[in-house]
Amino acid sequence: MTDAPETEETPVAEEDRSVDEDYALDNRAVAQVLEAVAEGDKARLTALFEPMHAADIADLLEQVEPDERRQLVLLAGSLIDGEVLSEINEDIREEVIETLTSEQLADAMRELESDDVVDIIEDLDEDRQEAVLDALDMVDRIAVEQALSYPEYSAGRLMQREVVIAPEHWTVGDTIDHLRGQDDLPEQFYHVILVDPRHRPVSYVTLGRIMSSPRTTPLASITEESFRKFEVDEYEGDVAYAFNQYHLISAPVTDADGRLVGVITIDDAMAVLDEEHEEDVFRLAGVGDESLSNSTFEIVRRRFPWLGVNLLTAILASVVISLFEDVLSAVVALAVLMPIVASMGGNAGTQSMTVAVRALATRDLTGSNAWRVVRREAMAGLLNGCLFAVVMAFVGSIWFGEPLIGVVIAVAMVVNLLVAGLSGVLVPLTLERFGIDPALASGTFVTTVTDVVGFFAFLGLASLVLL
């Protein structure tokens, strides 16, 4: 919106510039919008929204309080268009849709491409789905219903049905003439897909190549090597991986018979990658699917199970400690020092695990280098273990004036960091082998192992040496 026309209200024009400079909302923009809402000033709200990108309006809706949001949507009405709806986080989208009138919703939906409608509709409950479907033209409705018949998270859900195709034998001139005759081309397209007589995609040509070639050039002579196609039921994560790995901009999608049914573009793939990133980061930290706009009760409900699992593993570690009550009563220094061994093991394990989980996600850790990585992590754990063992031998001996305590903590440190390095790789690899997302469960397993091994090694050795 760099060159958005200036409006008469100075604050809006200034707002515009500051939105543009930061590529994000600033506090002032939010405050001004809320002011307009409080005053019920639709004209001002319209002026404030005018220079804003749909994505920024969506962010604004996500950031305000739930009742401010309702007021805002009520006042904004048709300013919340299809683009804004498709940018909004799904957690609050339903809430926004419920506040809109059916007419506003219908208008909003009509301007969207089929993939965006599907993306919005799939998260709604059935009544709302029906309402949105009713708002669509018959052609769009059939397209959307067809898309919804594909499994969730499949290429079929991700694709748009609007495609630009040409028969294999066409020339550049044929193609340009044909396109000039079309009046509902997709909003964004980057390739003309070549199809055979049975409507199967065989290759594609970039628009750049078409435009820079003489009219008589056969399309078949300027096709791109990068061509890849996907089947409707392929997992969206695999599609996104391929877009990222092979730098695709768009790719055709085929049905089981190989016939062209749609096209996936890079913005769809980027959205999937973004979601997968967020999921990985959250799962590694034991956070489920949540967002900043969730209420307190929702996040309590979503985080409770993970904390519950952690409680069980923490109790397991305590049971291990309780096996050594004798030596703990005799030498209280052990109670002081034992968390250090567990903490260092937990951290080293988390380091190895994070690298392994990430490498599995980017498919850099495979059967062919797994053993090399396991060996490397074990060696690294052992080496760091030895380094910190020396440090702790001194600290332990000097702090408690008892060299044997230093020896015990040093040995436990080496053992636990070795185990941390090993389990940091082996746990995610094993989970992946059994088809469990390693991001989801690795953390709990790895820290349980390092806690149990850490306490057992430290207190067990202490029992042998100090009692």
Next chain:
Amino acid sequence: MTDAPETEETPVAEEDRSVDEDYALDNRAVAQVLEAVAEGDKARLTALFEPMHAADIADLLEQVEPDERRQLVLLAGSLIDGEVLSEINEDIREEVIETLTSEQLADAMRELESDDVVDIIEDLDEDRQEAVLDALDMVDRIAVEQALSYPEYSAGRLMQREVVIAPEHWTVGDTIDHLRGQDDLPEQFYHVILVDPRHRPVSYVTLGRIMSSPRTTPLASITEESFRKFEVDEYEGDVAYAFNQYHLISAPVTDADGRLVGVITIDDAMAVLDEEHEEDVFRLAGVGDESLSNSTFEIVRRRFPWLGVNLLTAILASVVISLFEDVLSAVVALAVLMPIVASMGGNAGTQSMTVAVRALATRDLTGSNAWRVVRREAMAGLLNGCLFAVVMAFVGSIWFGEPLIGVVIAVAMVVNLLVAGLSGVLVPLTLERFGIDPALASGTFVTTVTDVVGFFAFLGLASLVLL
């Protein structure tokens, strides 16, 4: 490569299909390549590489052992082309480049666009940089040297200098005629950028719109609203954010005088987002910049400092414990239970922190909703604290037959989970305010707080109640 021509060697053709099916390397592909290398069979290696995408060849180079890699590069020679080099992880790229002859390197560089050459060259040491620059044509060399004069991580480093422009007053017909006359258009381009007489970009037109409009249509009448431009010295992270937020495909870059100097395309932005994401995941886990191809010593060296910081914070927690040696000697049950309080606090804090760090990275957590999020996290911590307090009151009382122990752990749990929720948001917010990457340091601060508070609350209360 779906439609790669079949070769005579059956295994290769099969390989091809399996690479395509999995969108990644499989073990067999790697094993076959290593076999060919062991036999010094260049013909077979060529046949094996033929159907593979440069990105997959790069992955293969990353996955094999260092000496296998050297053998492979020596045999492959010019098969390691510019595209493969630009796909390779920078940690091993230098190693691969050193194995290539200067002639092979020169050939590889010559086929790349200026942004890819810059991306490769900026990580090399000076001697190597000189060698690569010498391999380039004068025009390319000047372009690359110019790009290297922009700060690291700036839009100037990211952009390619090859641009497709048109004066504002041109028509669709003018543009197509002009493009047909060009013989070195960029490999990928999606927009024609309109420039004013002083070579400042004012808008752009998608190729799709140009192709589907009559020849007489003025370009100025079919420009895109999505137009955004960047300055050469803007931070690449801001550029990538804008591409993602506003669904950009390409965007012009201007110098300080607003003149067009290059264009950034979505693949560059995706690469930046990917790097930033990896950095965040790694930093949250206390892992520096590392990759699977790093040697054992390299990862020991990179992880040691983080473990060192953790050791200091663990010792701090131990000092807190040592304040309560009396009560620990008197009631050994406390030593058994205390890690539970710290562990639950650490986990709850990590949950809040991860959500906050992620929201800061995606710019969803801003000044306008910070207080709401802080309140929400505090409330959620308090509620989960109360829930787990009830559980632990029972467990503690029954396990050790002493209701007071149950009371102590319950109260400590509530306190620590409240503190965990608060510090989980406040620490990242504070770091961000001081310009420190919250992903980098939040984890250490938050777990230090929850450890110290957890031990202090639990043992302190126990001293008051049980002694």
